[in-house]
Amino acid sequence: MDHLTDREFDRICTYLSRTLGLNMQSKRVLLECRLSHERERLGCVSFSSYFDMVERGADPEITNRFIDLATTHYTYFLRGREQFDFLRTVALPELERSRPRRTWNILCAGCSTGEECYTASMIVEDYSRDHAIPPVRITGVDVSSAAIAKARQAVYHPMHVEKVPSHWLSDYFTHTGETYAATAPIRRRVAFAQANLCDPGALRRRYDLIICRNVIIYFDERTREQVLDNLYRHLAVSGYLILGRAEILRDRARFDYRKDSVYQKRPEATTL
Ligand SMILES: C[S@@+](CC[C@H](N)C(=O)[O-])C[C@H]1O[C@@H](n2cnc3c(N)ncnc32)[C@H](O)[C@@H]1O
CATH class of the missing domain: 3.40.50.150 (Vaccinia Virus protein VP39)
Known part of the structure; x- marks a missing residue:
């Protein structure tokens, strides 16, 4: 698993807070785990270059996958x-x-x-x-x-x-x-x-x-x-x-x- 630099982590947190209202300050390791594979899959040399693509928003599939990876979907029938x-x-x-x-x-x-x-x-x-x-x-x-x-x-x-x-x-x-x-x-x-x-x-x-x-x-x-x-x-x-x-x-x-x-x-x- 790759590690986010402080700058990359701040950038991603700011983006997720601005677009989805998410508070990810305590979720650094989770983001590293979830985004490492995606960065590799897209052939990006760093989280920064991967996140440039997300922020640019030119490919909606990349942005949608990023949102999907950054959010938690745990649920089940009859929960609560x-x-x-x-x-x-x-x-x-x-x-x-x-x-x-x-x-x-x-x-x-x-x-x-x-x-x-x-x-x-x-x-x-x-x-x-x-x-x-x-x-x-x-x-x-x-x-x-x-x-x-x-x-x-x-x-x-x-x-x-x-x-x-x-x-x-x-x-x-x-x-x-x-x-x-x-x-x-x-x-x-x-x-x-x-x-x-x-x-x-x-x-x-x-x-x-x-x-x-x-x-x-x-x-x-x-x-x-x-x-x-x-x-x-x-x-x-x-x-x-x-x-x-x-x-x-x-x-x-x-x-x-x-x-x-x-x-x-x-x-x-x-x-x-
Ligand atoms: C943990 S799941 C909860 C699912 C279900 N409500 C339950 O309690 O089992 C949280 C869901 O909220 C969605 N979510 C997070 N931020 C959102 C936003 N800004 N707008 C719409 N959905 C959002 C996530 O994509 C995720 O599927």
């Missing part, structure tokens, strides 16, 4: 199970009462390779078996084009579905050889888009529920506030914002804390 229990037992019944007719919109912001979106879709599918609900639209966005491409495929290896209960495996996946593919009814209500949450125009509609877990933890403080502010503006009144277990929202003027890192937008709060 108690939050999905909240979706099933509280959020969906509330939506059924308050919005019985129009489409319910759910956003997974920083959805990585799609497991979070499809987990939500499976919960909705279970719920719809006993309840007459309107259509549900689940939108997954992520800055990594490679993660979005995998999410769209909806094909997973056995180790990725280890935590999936057996009745979901048989009802909601097609098992072929070494892969599990989410079935059409589960995929149909899910759509994906590549988007940078730091871009204030990244989100288009108002959502009844926003899941943004294990994403803002990587941001610097200013970006975290800006992104949360944008999510707040795109959340329906009384809608839920679900963060990761380690992510704390101190804004009690606009949100009420429910439980397990689930926050509810206060009724008097304003939306778009």
